[in-house]
Amino acid sequence: xxxxxxxxxxxxxxxxxxxxxxxxxxxxxxxxxxxxxxxxxxxxxxxxxxxxxxxxxxxxxxxxxxxxxxxxxxxxxxxxxxxxxxxxxxxxxxxxxxxxxxxxxxxxxx
Amino acid sequence: xxxxxxxxxxxxxxxxxxxxxxxxxxxxxxxxxxxxxxxxxxxxxxxxxxxxxxxxxxxxxxxxxxxxxxxxxxxxxxxxxxxxxxxxxxxxxxxxxxxxxxxxxxxxxx
Numbered sequence: 001x002x003x004x005x006x007x008x009x010x011x012x013x014x015x016x017x018x019x020x021x022x023x024x025x026x027x028x029x030x031x032x033x034x035x036x037x038x039x040x041x042x043x044x045x046x047x048x049x050x051x052x053x054x055x056x057x058x059x060x061x062x063x064x065x066x067x068x069x070x071x072x073x074x075x076x077x078x079x080x081x082x083x084x085x086x087x088x089x090x091x092x093x094x095x096x097x098x099x100x101x102x103x104x105x106x107x108x109x110x
Numbered sequence: 111x112x113x114x115x116x117x118x119x120x121x122x123x124x125x126x127x128x129x130x131x132x133x134x135x136x137x138x139x140x141x142x143x144x145x146x147x148x149x150x151x152x153x154x155x156x157x158x159x160x161x162x163x164x165x166x167x168x169x170x171x172x173x174x175x176x177x178x179x180x181x182x183x184x185x186x187x188x189x190x191x192x193x194x195x196x197x198x199x200x201x202x203x204x205x206x207x208x209x210x211x212x213x214x215x216x217x218x219x220x
Contacts, residue, residue: 014209016124016171018159020218049128051161051169059161059169061126086217093218099124099209107196108130108203 007046012101013064019094021056028090031082038078044069056092063101070098117156122211123174129204131166138200141192148188154179166202173211180208 021028039045044065052058064070073079086094131138149155154175162168174180183189196204 014126014207016126018171049169051163051167053161053163057161059159059171061128061169091218093216093220095214095216095220097124097211098213099211101207101209103208104205106203106205108201110203110205 007063007104008065010101010104012046013067013070014099014101015062015064015070016097016099017058017060017062017094018097019058019060020092021052021058022090022092023056026089027085031085035079035082038076039073042069042073042076045073067098117173117214118175120211120214122156123177123180124209124211125172125174125180126207126209127168127170127172127204128207129168129170130202131162131168132200132202133166136199137195141195145189145192148186149183152179152183152186155183177208 039048039062046063046065048060048062050058050060062073064073074083149158149172156173156175158170158172160168160170172183174183184193
């Protein structure tokens, strides 16, 4: 996952994924890597950033050109498998927010 | 900072603050606490969530009822002082994204 200074001209879209992991890996790291490799080639994918702390609380944000691109990625077969595993095994809870990015500015070298 | 299951009926607004801290505290923790206490009483404030990892990479997202509420908080005097200190001392870099939250759903007990 990478972070870029200016992803795209606004407006574009963000998927905020706020989550709490369960304990243990249970295949999470392997799936995470596979999805990372897959997502970069999805139409409309602009980038992503992710932070998780020692208590398992994480925020991952992926950025997209359009709502249709987000819908298509949600329907990707491997991603659907991951979503199911996420609910069954990897996450205690999560919230997903679909957002339109209306303004963006930066300070410093990103 | 807290996270709630359903913050508000959509649409509402999110400020995504993605940052990289410099080394050392330099008064950051004290200011952070003061701002946390202040922001909860700001008109239109709905909540916030924040994660920072051991490398100093952090994502903080605050949620607001309107763009005007976000502008007013940006103009708050203590917050302006913090923004200046942030650029001078606390942050190597940051990106701010102002977003309209169009859809929200959750899994599990938040």
